[in-house]
Amino acid sequence: MLEINDIHVSYGAIRALKGVSCQVDQGEIVALIGANGAGKTTTLRTISGLIRPYTGTISYKGQDIIKLPPHQIVNLGLSQVPEGRRVFTRMTVLENLEMGAYSRNDKANIKLDIKKVFERFPRLEERKGQLSGTLSGGEQQMLAMGRALMSRPTLLLLDEPSMGLAPMLVQEIFSIIQEINQSGTTILLVEQNAHMALSIANRAYVLETGEVVLSGAAQDLANDPQVQKAYLGE
Amino acid sequence: MDSIFSMFLNDYYIQVLTMLGIYLIAALGLNLITGVTGQLSFGHAAFLSIGAYTSAIISLKLQLPFVVALLAAGLMTAIWGILLGYPTLRLTGDYLGIATLGFGEIVRVVFLNMKITGGALGLAGIPRSTSLTMVIILVFITILAMFRLENSRFGRSLIAIREDEIAAEAMGINITKTKITAFALGTFFAGVGGGLYAHLIQYLNPQDFGFVKSFDFLAFIVLGGLGSIPGAILGTTVLTLAPEFLRFVADYRMMIYGLLMVFMMIVRPRGLLGGVKLSRLFAKKKVQTTGTSASGGAN
Numbered sequence: 177m178l179e180i181n182d183i184h185v186s187y188g189a190i191r192a193l194k195g196v197s198c199q200v201d202q203g204e205i206v207a208l209i210g211a212n213g214a215g216k217t218t219t220l221r222t223i224s225g226l227i228r229p230y231t232g233t234i235s236y237k238g239q240d241i242i243k244l245p246p247h248q249i250v251n252l253g254l255s256q257v258p259e260g261r262r263v264f265t266r267m268t269v270l271e272n273l274e275m276g277a278y279s280r281n282d283k284a285n286i287k288l289d290i291k292k293v294f295e296r297f298p299r300l301e302e303r304k305g306q307l308s309g310t311l312s313g314g315e316q317q318m319l320a321m322g323r324a325l326m327s328r329p330t331l332l333l334l335d336e337p338s339m340g341l342a343p344m345l346v347q348e349i350f351s352i353i354q355e356i357n358q359s360g361t362t363i364l365l366v367e368q369n370a371h372m373a374l375s376i377a378n379r380a381y382v383l384e385t386g387e388v389v390l391s392g393a394a395q396d397l398a399n400d401p402q403v404q405k406a407y408l409g410e
Numbered sequence: 411m412d413s414i415f416s417m418f419l420n421d422y423y424i425q426v427l428t429m430l431g432i433y434l435i436a437a438l439g440l441n442l443i444t445g446v447t448g449q450l451s452f453g454h455a456a457f458l459s460i461g462a463y464t465s466a467i468i469s470l471k472l473q474l475p476f477v478v479a480l481l482a483a484g485l486m487t488a489i490w491g492i493l494l495g496y497p498t499l500r501l502t503g504d505y506l507g508i509a510t511l512g513f514g515e516i517v518r519v520v521f522l523n524m525k526i527t528g529g530a531l532g533l534a535g536i537p538r539s540t541s542l543t544m545v546i547i548l549v550f551i552t553i554l555a556m557f558r559l560e561n562s563r564f565g566r567s568l569i570a571i572r573e574d575e576i577a578a579e580a581m582g583i584n585i586t587k588t589k590i591t592a593f594a595l596g597t598f599f600a601g602v603g604g605g606l607y608a609h610l611i612q613y614l615n616p617q618d619f620g621f622v623k624s625f626d627f628l629a630f631i632v633l634g635g636l637g638s639i640p641g642a643i644l645g646t647t648v649l650t651l652a653p654e655f656l657r658f659v660a661d662y663r664m665m666i667y668g669l670l671m672v673f674m675m676i677v678r679p680r681g682l683l684g685g686v687k688l689s690r691l692f693a694k695k696k697v698q699t700t701g702t703s704a705s706g707g708a709n
Contacts, residue, residue, distance in 0.1 A: 224580065226576070226579065226580075245584065246579045246580065246582075246585075247579065247582045247583055247584045247585075250580065250581065250582035251582055255580070256580045257580075258576055258577055258580055262574045262576060262577035262580075263574075263577070264569070264570055264573040264574060264577065265573065265574075266569075266573055267569065267570075267573065271566070274566070275566060275567075275570050275578075275581050276581060278563070278566075278567060278570075278581045278582050278583055279581070279582035323581075324580075327581070327582060
């Protein structure tokens, strides 16, 4: 579904990605794990068109998307939940969800999808008239995910969904990610919390200083002594 | 045309109120750019001057009707808004502010050195076509237009850009195009305001559109509350009328004006009506009856 081939990205003189390749197949949960500064977020931002690589190819459903601006990539069904959630703090929960459906024009279905989001996140419905800046971190993460779902993505890109959340909430968010996946959305997950990520992913890639150093089935990686030592703290 | 007003207002007040109307139109334009979309512009007076000179030259040299001159003023200004916006709107915050400040100075110097604008001598003999009645009508049209804009899909995308550009982009908003459109619309109203100004004062001099004037407009909308239509109206009204009504303290009036602003920023840092939306003012009742918890917009 998504194929990334040998992308190189630099920030000025700093080489952030040195030839990253990976692929995501329909229906999967794929995790990108690695330490701070490994290039996980950069990879995600490159996919969604926010950063342009100087070489390499990215194709989505067979279409080359590397030259497309971000808003067109969203229209192709590729939606991103950015790092740090980035909800529109001075808009209400409901308005945030409506913003998520910005690329769509079918009003009736948008209403239906808002209902679905509220079914998935009952806490958001309770707070739908509240300014989203007043929500807790976990609720904001739910809102960011709900907002991304409003564009009816076929591939959802999640950037550090566990960031800054209490362990209980992390559990909850990850089980929701699994639910979203089971209802037919493919997921590419970037996560520092390797333990959680590997527990729900089908496959994973381990990034280290801008390169893929390991890849394979999530289960195998979780049992790999090298990964355990470096990322799982065992 | 203003005979109704002259029955109970003297010429001085008519002049002040007409000027207030013109400032309202221009300030609402800036509010769209800086308040709603969050793009700092220090060059609003320059856009006013482009509209003023365009309309004046059309009236003087081509002798076309005032409506045509006004419309041309708006369009010409919007074109320059786009020309400036295209390269600079990729910048954010302070950087954009500095770029627009530079643009404003360039425009002033260009007008100072052009032949058709009369250079430093200024452009005189512009017919007095602007009337209070007309300005009032145009103010209402502007408010209505801004209100419709703010509550449209396009308006929501502007607010999203102000709130978080990266998130807005992730929602599928074409950031550059949206910002430039907002800039074009905002400068259009500045241009119309400039056209009205030219045909009220009847004399144009580039020095009247310097940085200080740009800053005045920014002060109007900041005092009123960025991004709020009622705020922009209130801020403009207070700051336009205050120097007039403070005339009795003569030399101290600018000092009082300054103190007023400092005091304001301490007491209400987000402006007099910061966060107040026209639609929410009206919608409050409806929201309560439908049982949705009312956020009210204000904090």
